[in-house]
Amino acid sequence: MPTTTASSLPLKAEDRKFERNSPPPTEDYREQLFELEAKGEIEIIRVPEPYIEVETKYGRKKKIPLEHTWHHKSCGQCGHIPGYSTAIFWLNRQFGFDYHDPRDQTSCTAWNYYASATSNPAAQAAVAVRNFAQAQIDGYFPVIHCGTSYGHYKEVRAELIYSAELRKQVRAVLARLGKKLVFPEEIVHYSEWVHVMRHEIKKRQTRDFSNLTITVHPACHYHKLVVEDAIYDKDLYNGQRTAIVSGLVKTIGSKLADYSTWHDCCGFGFRHILVSRDFSRSFATMRKIEVMIEEANPDLTLTHDTGCVTTLDQSQFAAKAHGKKVGIPVMSDAQYAALAMGAHPFKVCQLHWHNMEIRTILEKMGIDYDKAWSEFEHQVDRIKSGEIDYLSWEDADA
Amino acid sequence: MPDLPVMVIGGGPCGMEATRGISDLGYNVVLVDKAEFLGGNPIAGDYAALTPDMRNAEDAMNEMIEAITDNPLIEIRLNSSVVAAEGKAPDLSVTVKNGKGDEKIDVGSVIISTGFQHFDPGKETQIYGYYEYDDVITLVDVERMLKAGKFVRPSTGEKPKQVCFIQCVGSRDRQIGNQWCSKVCCGIATKEAIEIRDLVPDCKVFVFYIDMRMYGFWEDELYWKAQEEKQVNFIRGIVTEITLRGDGVVVKGEDTTMGRPMEIPMDVVILSIGMEPSKGSTEMAKLFDIPLESHGFIETIGGALNTVQTSAPGIFAAGASTGPADLEDSISMGGAAALKACAFIRKSQLQTA
Amino acid sequence: MSIYKDAKYMDVPFEEKQKLFDQVKGDMRWDHIFNGCYECGICVAACPSARFYDFSPRVFVQTLEREDIDTFYELMNDSVWDCSQCFSCTRCPRESNPGALITVMREVAVNNGLNSAKEALKAYSRIIYKIMSTGTQVAPDMLQPDAFPDWGPHVKEISDNLEYWRRALPPETLHTVELAWDVSVETRLELFMIWKLTGNLEMIENIDEGIFMILEEVMEELLEEHGYDLDDYENVIED
Numbered sequence: 001m002p003t004t005t006a007s008s009l010p011l012k013a014e015d016r017k018f019e020r021n022s023p024p025p026t027e028d029y030r031e032q033l034f035e036l037e038a039k040g041e042i043e044i045i046r047v048p049e050p051y052i053e054v055e056t057k058y059g060r061k062k063k064i065p066l067e068h069t070w071h072h073k074s075c076g077q078c079g080h081i082p083g084y085s086t087a088i089f090w091l092n093r094q095f096g097f098d099y100h101d102p103r104d105q106t107s108c109t110a111w112n113y114y115a116s117a118t119s120n121p122a123a124q125a126a127v128a129v130r131n132f133a134q135a136q137i138d139g140y141f142p143v144i145h146c147g148t149s150y151g152h153y154k155e156v157r158a159e160l161i162y163s164a165e166l167r168k169q170v171r172a173v174l175a176r177l178g179k180k181l182v183f184p185e186e187i188v189h190y191s192e193w194v195h196v197m198r199h200e201i202k203k204r205q206t207r208d209f210s211n212l213t214i215t216v217h218p219a220c221h222y223h224k225l226v227v228e229d230a231i232y233d234k235d236l237y238n239g240q241r242t243a244i245v246s247g248l249v250k251t252i253g254s255k256l257a258d259y260s261t262w263h264d265c266c267g268f269g270f271r272h273i274l275v276s277r278d279f280s281r282s283f284a285t286m287r288k289i290e291v292m293i294e295e296a297n298p299d300l301t302l303t304h305d306t307g308c309v310t311t312l313d314q315s316q317f318a319a320k321a322h323g324k325k326v327g328i329p330v331m332s333d334a335q336y337a338a339l340a341m342g343a344h345p346f347k348v349c350q351l352h353w354h355n356m357e358i359r360t361i362l363e364k365m366g367i368d369y370d371k372a373w374s375e376f377e378h379q380v381d382r383i384k385s386g387e388i389d390y391l392s393w394e395d396a397d398a
Numbered sequence: 399m400p401d402l403p404v405m406v407i408g409g410g411p412c413g414m415e416a417t418r419g420i421s422d423l424g425y426n427v428v429l430v431d432k433a434e435f436l437g438g439n440p441i442a443g444d445y446a447a448l449t450p451d452m453r454n455a456e457d458a459m460n461e462m463i464e465a466i467t468d469n470p471l472i473e474i475r476l477n478s479s480v481v482a483a484e485g486k487a488p489d490l491s492v493t494v495k496n497g498k499g500d501e502k503i504d505v506g507s508v509i510i511s512t513g514f515q516h517f518d519p520g521k522e523t524q525i526y527g528y529y530e531y532d533d534v535i536t537l538v539d540v541e542r543m544l545k546a547g548k549f550v551r552p553s554t555g556e557k558p559k560q561v562c563f564i565q566c567v568g569s570r571d572r573q574i575g576n577q578w579c580s581k582v583c584c585g586i587a588t589k590e591a592i593e594i595r596d597l598v599p600d601c602k603v604f605v606f607y608i609d610m611r612m613y614g615f616w617e618d619e620l621y622w623k624a625q626e627e628k629q630v631n632f633i634r635g636i637v638t639e640i641t642l643r644g645d646g647v648v649v650k651g652e653d654t655t656m657g658r659p660m661e662i663p664m665d666v667v668i669l670s671i672g673m674e675p676s677k678g679s680t681e682m683a684k685l686f687d688i689p690l691e692s693h694g695f696i697e698t699i700g701g702a703l704n705t706v707q708t709s710a711p712g713i714f715a716a717g718a719s720t721g722p723a724d725l726e727d728s729i730s731m732g733g734a735a736a737l738k739a740c741a742f743i744r745k746s747q748l749q750t751a
Numbered sequence: 752m753s754i755y756k757d758a759k760y761m762d763v764p765f766e767e768k769q770k771l772f773d774q775v776k777g778d779m780r781w782d783h784i785f786n787g788c789y790e791c792g793i794c795v796a797a798c799p800s801a802r803f804y805d806f807s808p809r810v811f812v813q814t815l816e817r818e819d820i821d822t823f824y825e826l827m828n829d830s831v832w833d834c835s836q837c838f839s840c841t842r843c844p845r846e847s848n849p850g851a852l853i854t855v856m857r858e859v860a861v862n863n864g865l866n867s868a869k870e871a872l873k874a875y876s877r878i879i880y881k882i883m884s885t886g887t888q889v890a891p892d893m894l895q896p897d898a899f900p901d902w903g904p905h906v907k908e909i910s911d912n913l914e915y916w917r918r919a920l921p922p923e924t925l926h927t928v929e930l931a932w933d934v935s936v937e938t939r940l941e942l943f944m945i946w947k948l949t950g951n952l953e954m955i956e957n958i959d960e961g962i963f964m965i966l967e968e969v970m971e972e973l974l975e976e977h978g979y980d981l982d983d984y985e986n987v988i989e990d
Contacts (some may be wrong), residue, residue: 007546008444008542008543008545008546008548009543009550009552009555010532010535010536010539010542010543010552012532012552013527013528013529013530013531013532013534016528016529017529018518018520018529019520020520020521021518021677022521022575022674025573025574025575073924073931073932074931075882075887075888075889075931076888076889076931077931078887078924078925078931078932079887079888079889079890079891079893079931080889080891080894082891082917082920082922082925085922085925085932086920086921086922086925089921089922090921101922101923101924102924103924103932103933103934103935103938104934104935104937104938105932105934105938106886106887106934106938106939106941106942107882107886107887107888107931109882109886109888109942111882111888111889112878112879112882112888113854114836114854115836115875115878116857116861116871116872116875116878116879117854117857117858117860117861117868118861118872118879118951118954118955118958119858119949119951119954120858120949120950120951120954120988121779121780122949122988123945123946123949123950123951126945126948126949127942127945130941130942130945134938151838155851158783159779159780159783162783163779165779166779169949169987169988172948172987172988173945173948173949173987173988176944176948176983176984176987177941177944177945220837220838220839221837221838224837224838224839224841224842225838225841226841227523227841237529237530238520238529238530239520239529240520240525240527240528240529240530241525258641258642259641260641260642260643260648261641262641263525263639263641263797263839264799264839265799265835265837265839267799267835268835268837269799269800269835269836269837270835270836271832271871271875272835274874274875274878275874275875277901279800279803279804279835281901282803283799283802283803287799287802295643295644314899314902317901317902317903317905318901318902318903321903347919347921348921350920352908352916353909353916355902355903355905376919379919380912380915380916380919383915383918383919384915389918390918390919390920390921390923390926391918391919391920391921392921393921395921396921523842523844524793524842566791566844570789570844571844572786572844572845572846573842573843573844573846574844608789608790608791609789634790634792635791635792635796636791636792636793636844637796638792638793638796638797638842639796639797650796651792651793651796652792652793652795652796652801652809653792654790654791654792654795654809657807659795659796659801659802660796
C-alpha cells in the first residue's frame with residue numbers, strides 16, 4: 001500500500017498501485033485435484049497446448065486453451081439467442097482453430113437446479129462428470145459457454161474435492177454408464193477465451209467501434225460464485241474488478257463507461273425469469289438499464305452470460321410500453337467481437353432474435369441495416385424454396 | 399560472564415518503552431530500527447492525535463524519544479536491519495546490517511517489537527474501490543490531513559459535506575483470512591469523527607459498524623461523546639459496495655437496525671483498516687526460530703499470565719508483533735518485556751557465577 | 752415454543768419442523784456453507800430479492816445459527832422461493848453462504864413434498880419435463896407469445912418464423928426446435944439414467960405425479976427401444 005505523499009493529501013487513485021504481498025487466502029484447487037489424481041481417485045484432463053496463462057482473482061495463473069476445445073453449449077443461448085453460440089463458433093473458425101461442437105453434451109441442468117431444487121448433489125456432479133468424461137472420450141478440452149454452468153461446475157469441483165462420499169457416489173453412477181470420474185484441470189468459460197484472444201481479434205478488426213459507448217455487466221455466476229477462477233488484470237480497474245468483457249471493449253477501442261450498479265445482479269433469478277417475471281423485469285430495468293442510461297447513456301451493453309443477455313434485453317420491452325426511459329441493445333462479448341471482425345449481423349450474429357431495436361447501433365457500427373437484413377431474408381427464402389436445407393458457414397460469410 | 403546488552407528490535411512506542419525500561423534497570427540496550435527515525439507507525443503514518451486521550455502524537459513520541467536519547471546505557475542504530483542470529487540466549491550473536499555493511503553484536507537477550515502493518519484495502523473482498531476512487535481513503539490518510547489541520551475532499555480540495563467511516567476493513571473476515579478484531583479501529587474512527595466534526599462543523603459524519611468495540615473508558619470518552627455531543631451517526635450495518643455515480647461515490651449497505659437498504663452519496667469514504675502482522679515481525683520470527691500463532695502473529699506461550707514469553711528462552715516479543723494491540727497494550731508489554739529480559743540476563747549471570 | 756409472539760404455523764407439530772431442520776443440517780454441504788452471522792447486512796445489501804420481496808438472506812443465516820426451528824419452518828414455507836440464486840451474498844465475511852443454504856432448504860422442501868414447494872413449482876413443471884427428458888432446459892418452441900406476453904411482438908415474429916430461422920443457423924447442432932441443440936438420443940438416455948441412479952425420479956414423483964408419469968412413459972419407451980433393461984438402473988445412492 002502506498003504510504004507517504006509530499007502534501008497532507010492522500011495519493012490520487014491513479015497513483016495508488018496495488019501489489020498483492022500475501023499468499024492467496026484459499027487453497028489451490030488444482031493442487032487438490034492433482035493430489036486426488038495421484039491417489040487414483042480421479043482423472044484430470046490437462047489443458048492442451050497452445051494455451052495462454054492469465055492471472056485470476058488472488059494472483060494465481062490460469063491456463064486458457066486456444067484450440068482443441070469441446071464446446072459445452074448453453075440452453076438459453078442455443079434456444080433463445082442462438083447468435084450467441086454461433087458467434088463463438090464463428091470466431092473459432094476465423095482463427096482456423098480446431099474445435100468440437102458435440103451432440104453428446106447435455107445441459108449442466110443447473111438452471112433447473114437453482115430454479116426448482118429438483119435434484120441433488122450426486123445427480124448434479126454426475127451430470128457434470130458425464131459431460132467431462134465425454135469430452136475426454138471425444139479428445140477435446142471442455143470450454144463452457146454458459147456462466148451458470150461455469151459457476152455450478154466450480155461448485156461441483158469444490159464438493160468433489162471435499163467429499164470422499166460424493167466421489168464414491170459419482171463413480172458408482174458413472175460406472176453404470178461405462179464412464180470414469182474425470183474432471184478438467186481448469187473450468188474455462190468461453191469469455192475467458194475471448195479475453196485472451198482480444199489482441200488477435202483486434203488485429204483482424206475491420207469495423208471501427210471507437211464511436212461506441214459501452215457498459216458492461218459481469219455475470220454473478222462468473223465472478224461471485226466461487227470467486228477465485230475469475231480473470232483479473234492489474235491494468236484494468238487496478239485489479240479490483242474482473243477484467244472480463246471490459247478488457248475486450250478497451251482493446252477494440254470503444255469507450256468503456258462506468259455506472260453505479262455495475263456489481264448488481266441482472267435479475268434473472270432462475271425461477272423468476274420463467275414463472276415470476278415481474279421481479280426480473282423490475283430489477284433489470286430499475287437497477288440496471290435505467291441506471292446505465294441515466295449515468296452513462298451507452299449505445300450498447302455487453303455481458304457474457306446467457307441469463308444476463310436474456311434478462312437485460314427482454315425485460316426492456318414492458319418497461320418501454322410503460323413509458324420508462326429504456327432501450328439499450330444488449331448482446332454478448334462474442335457477438336460484439338465477431339461484429340468488430342466483420343461478421344454478418346443476422347447470418348452470423350443472428351441479432352433478430354434479440355428484443356431491443358438494433359438499427360441505430362448497427363448503423364453506428366457502419367453496417368447498412370436494410371441491406372444486411374435483405375441478405376439474411378434472401379437466405380431464408382432459399383431455405384423456404386428448398387434450394388438449400390440450411391444456411392451454411394460459407395453462405396453466412398458470403 | 400560479561401554484561402551483555404539486550405537487543406530491542408523495532409523503535410515504535412513498544413520498543414522505545416522497552417528500551418527506556420532496560421536502561422532504567424541499569425542494563426545496556428541496543429535499539430535497532432530499519433527506518434531512519436524512531437517512533438514507528440505513529441511517526442511513519444503522520445498520526446495527528448492519539449486515541450483515546452487526543453494527545454498530539456508527535457509530541458508524545460518526542461517525549462518517548464527524548465527519554466532514550468543521550469543515555470550511555472543506550473545505543474540506537476537506525477537504518478539498520480537484523481539479518482542473522484547465531485547461538486542461544488544469553489550467548490547470542492546477532493548480525494545487524496546497515497549502509498556500511500554487516501556487524502555482529504553479542505547480546506544476552508532480545509525483545510522483538512516489530513509491530514504491525516496497516517491492512518491493504520486492495521485485498522478487501524467487498525467492493526471498496528480504494529484503488530479506483532480518489533475520495534476513498536483510509537484512517538491513516540485522515541490522520542495525515544488532520545495533522546495538517548485541514549480535512550478536505552481529496553478529488554476537489556473542497557470541504558466535504560458528507561463523510562463516512564466503514565469499520566472492520568480487513569478485520570473479522572474469514573474470506574480475507576484475517577479472523578481477528580484489530581481492537582483500535584473503532585476508537586480511532588470515533589476519535590477522527592469527532593475531529594472532523596470539530597474541523598468541519600457542517601459536515602455530516604456516519605460510522606458504519608458491525609459492533610462498536612469501545613471497551614473501558616473509550617465508551618463514554620469517545621463513543622458517547624461522538625454520539626451525544628458531536629452528532630456522529632452510528633449505523634449498524636456494513637457497506638458492501640462503493641461505486642461511482644457522476645462525480646462522487648455512493649455507498650451501499652443494509653441498515654440492519656432498521657432492516658432497510660441504504661444508498662448514500664458520500665464526499666469522502668474512510669476505510670477503517672485493521673492490523674496485520676508486519677513483514678518485520680514474520681521475518682524476525684523466522685530468524686529467531688519462533689513459531690507464529692494461528693493468525694500469523696508471533697506466538698507467545700504464557701497465555702494471559704505472561705504476555706511476552708516466546709518458546710525461545712531469552713527471546714521476548716511485545717506489542718503488536720504478537721497480535722492486535724492498542725497503544726496502552728503496546729507500552730505495557732514493552733515495559734513487561736524489559737523487566738523479563740533484564741531478569742533473564744541477571745538469572746543467567748547468577749547461574750554462571 | 753417460538754420466541755415470537757406472532758409466530759406462524761404453530762399448529763404444525765414441532766417434531767415435523769425439527770425433522771426438516773435436521774435434514775438441512777445433515778446435508779453434506781452444511782459444514783462448508785454455514786458459519787456464523789454477526790448481522791453486518793452485507794448479504795442483504797448485495798441481494799436483488801431483498802429489494803423487491805419481504806426477504807432477507809441475513810434472517811436465514813441468523814435463524815439457522817440460532818437453531819430457531821419455528822422461524823426456520825416459516826422460512827421454509829414462505830420466503831425460501833424468493834431467492835434469486837445469484838450468489839451475490841457469497842461475500843459474507845464469515846463465509847456463510849445464504850444462497851447455498853437456501854438451495855439445501857429448497858431441496859429438503861421438495862424431497863418432503865412441502866406445499867410451498869408444490870405451489871412454487873406449479874407453473875414450472877413443464878420445464879422440469881423439458882430438462883429431464885431432453886437434456887436442455889429451454890427450447891426454441893417455448894418462445895410462444897402466450898408464454899411471454901411481456902416480451903412483446905418479437906416473440907410472435909420468432910415463433911412464426913421458427914422453423915426457417917432455426918435452419919438459417921450455420922452450426923449444424925442448432926437446427927432443432929424442441930431442443931436447444933441436437934442432443935443425441937444416447938446422451939439423453941444417459942442423462943435419464945443419472946436421474947434414476949441418483950433417486951431423482953422418486954423425488955419428482957413426490958412433488959408432481961403427473962410430470963413423473965409422463966416422464967416415465969416417454970423415456971422408458973425410448974429406453975426399451977434402445978435395448979436398456981430398466982431394472983438395471985435403480986437408485987445407487989444410499990441415504
